Amino acid sequence: MTGLGFLIPVALLLGLAALAAFFWALRAGQFDDLDGASLRILIDEDDEPVGKDTPPKA
Amino acid sequence: MNIARPLSADLPLDETILSVPGMRCAGCISKIERGLANMDGIATARVNFTAKRVTINHLPDLSLPDIQTALSGIGFDSQPLSVELTRQDQDSTALLKAMAVAGFAAMNIMLLSVSIWSGATGATRDMFHWLSALIAIPTVAYAGQPFFHSAIKVLRHGRTNMDVPISIGVGLTTLMSLYETATGGHHAWFDGAVMLLFFLLTGRWLDSVMRDRARDGVTALLQHRSAGAWTLDNDGRAVWTDAANVQPGMVMLVALGERLAADGVIIKGYTRIDMSLMTGEFAPEPHRMGDKVLAGTLNLDAPIEVEITAVGNDTTIADIARMMEDAGQGKSRYVRLADRAARYYAPAVHTLAAGSAIGWLIAGANLHQALLIAVAVLLITCPCALGLAVPVAQIVSAGALMKRGILLKDGSALERLSEVDCVMLDKTGTLTLGRPTPQNLDDFTPQELGIALALARTSRHVLSNALARAIDARGISALSLDDVREEAGKGVFAVWQGEKVRLVRPEQQTSGNNATSDIASALIIGEGAEKLIRFTDALRPDAADTLSQLQDLGLESSIISGDRMDAVAPVARALGLTAMAGLHPQEKLDAIMRLRDAGKKVLMVGDGINDGPALAAGHASIAPASASDVGQQAADLVFVGDGLTPIPLAIRAARKTMKIVRENLMLAIGYNVIAVPMAIAGMVTPLIAALAMSGSSLLVIGNALRLNRIDR
Secondary structure, X not given: OHHHHHHHHHHHXXXXXXXXXXXXXXXOXXXXXXXXXXXXXXXXXXXXXXXXXXXXXX | OOOOOOOOOOOOOEEEEEEOOOOOOHHHXXXXXXXXHOOOOEEEEEEEOOOOEEEEEEOOOOOHHHHHHHHHHHXXXXXXXXXXXXXXXXXXXXXXXXXXXXXXXXHHHHHHHHHHHOOOOHHHHHHHHHHHHHHHHHHHHHHOHHHHHHHHHHHHOOOOOOHHHHHHHHHHHHHHHHHHHHOOOOOOOHHHHHHHHHHHHHHHHHHHHHHHHOOOHHHHHHOOOOOEEEEEOOOOOEEEEEHHHOOOOOEEEEOOOOEOOOEEEEEEOOEEEEOHHHHOOXXXXXXXXXXXXXXXXXXOOOOEEEEEEEOHHHOHHHHHHHXXXXXXXXXXXXXXXXXXXXXXXXXXXXXXXXXXXHHHHHOOOOHHHHHHHHHHHXXXXXXXXXXXXXXXXXXXXXXXXXXXXXEEOOOOHHHHHOOOOEEEEOHHHHHEXXXXXXXXXXXXXXXXXXXXXXXXXXXXXXXXXXXXXXXXHXXXXXXXXXXXXXXXXXXXXXXXXXXXXXXXXXXXXXXXOOOHHHEEEEEEEOOOOOEEEEEEEEEOOOHHHHHHHHHHOOOEEEEEOOOOHHHHHHHHHHHOOEEEOOOOHHHHHHHHHHHHHOOOOEEEEOOOHHHHHHHHHOOEEEEEOOOOHHHHHHOOEEEOOOOOOHHHHXXXXXHHHHHHHHHHHHHHHHHHHHHHXXXXXXXXXXXXXXXXXXHHHHHHHHHHHHHHHOOO
């Protein structure tokens, strides 16, 4: 029975971690464009992600 | 446009969201993102393919027309989106979060509950109860909010809905379980409360996903007006004026291929205008000086100057928007089957729970026991299966229909579609393909066709496009021409092996009476006589078959068209239908309303903006995917492809779905008939409640899954 004291928190923590991961993915917009994601893998160019760090263009 | 400033991170950037309906493939995504990101003044461009939108962060001094011009340079038409429209799906996200939390909690509490049911006693049981409470109470506080908010809102108005018994049930169950836990009782009901939330949130979320797909038709309609216009100032110079500042009396310049920003009268120039927005007719109509032109229509041939007579809400297109809004009101008042059921369900549940508590008190039980009985009754009767019965069936059949190219846009659409008893069909673009098809290509030699193809390819004119497509389909390749030039409003001219060739409007233009079925282009080679290529708007391939299927379903069909009678009559004769012709958008709407007042439930099938109000007014409505944006937005269902058979298929699917929904409701009620007496008798333990709840939900879901085979 002493195993319970160890196993129950582990089970809960793992569950919480999964929940946190799901929330993070939702907030990061991972589910915003489900159809697009499946198409983007077909774009075979190794370009830099367009973002804040994009060098300025003249 | 020359913004040589570097884009640093701290520069204030504007965000513009554009709708780009034309993107279809991975190539489009990279083309748009790359093309825009390389443009001066644009920091980032991100495509959302699902929503067919692109979000652009750019310098404030970059104007909307600049971005749109850049996009059309890459080959995509775009329309600005209002911010409200993009906020729409936040409801679904909130529900999804609540559902995730409830799901997580339900699994963990169930894990603990199973150990209790397997015989945990004493301190172990108490500890498990406390652990359950620890998970359940924050969960109920968070995931229960959608129900609590809605319950409080209706109670304030002195009414009741399904959320009231849910809120009371979940709240009371949690409190009683907490009391039991604190006093070391045998049974805690945390698992039941949280599982209930999980099932109900699943239903809500599915429902909300369905609703999100339905966009606001009116917003789309107003997008058809351009964002502004080039107007002439006092010195005769052209200046860009935003739509908000365009005033009647101004003179605006409308370039070739532009949409008009306001209603007006042509004061200079001669052109043909694509009026399909208003009449649904694809053949462009000639307009000369003094003719009225309408906002939202497309200038095809030559630049014109227009004196503005009406702007903004006074334009004809705004009138149509208003009509659509009014017509759609009736639909929003439609009470869905589940809500009708809830109307009787909620009071019944309250009475039952209160009645059994009072009954047990009278029979001599103490308050604690009586409350436990009431909790059991509330928990058992809570509409788990009822909440899932409708959305699961709808989402399953929506998925099955989508595989057959039918998109469902409104949650209650299937329900309304299953009730229709007559069908009104638009002609152009609905019964017919809505695009000109050359009829007499067999009269031409391959060489002539090769020249025609080469000429047609250089033009963006409707007929040229149609001609190029048709010749292409015959596998004929274009001959190489020199010195190709297009003269707006006249045609395409070129030189082939030293001979002049041209594809032009016929000399003796068959304008006026029989123009609709007889539009033509003339091909002239050298000094030879002109050879006419005739175009007609062909019937969709399976129109007749579809109509006989509709008849088998017990629906009477009829044509309702904005086109002239002599254009509608041949189609009506060919299909054996009655027809109304020459109707304006308002008259189409009136015709639908008359049928509605006569107790008919009309299915409107149409595609044009002129069908918009009628589509919104119909008991249900279907549009082909080739329809105008507004047609698609106003319709409940949209089908892909050239055939019409999706219409009877959708009706059969809708009827089958509603049959399953009714079965599901009967299952849910049947379950209550068995379970409620047990709850009142005090025989229900948390174990039985959990089994009953998940059992009935699984039964309902399983029954709904049968709809997967709806298309067979």
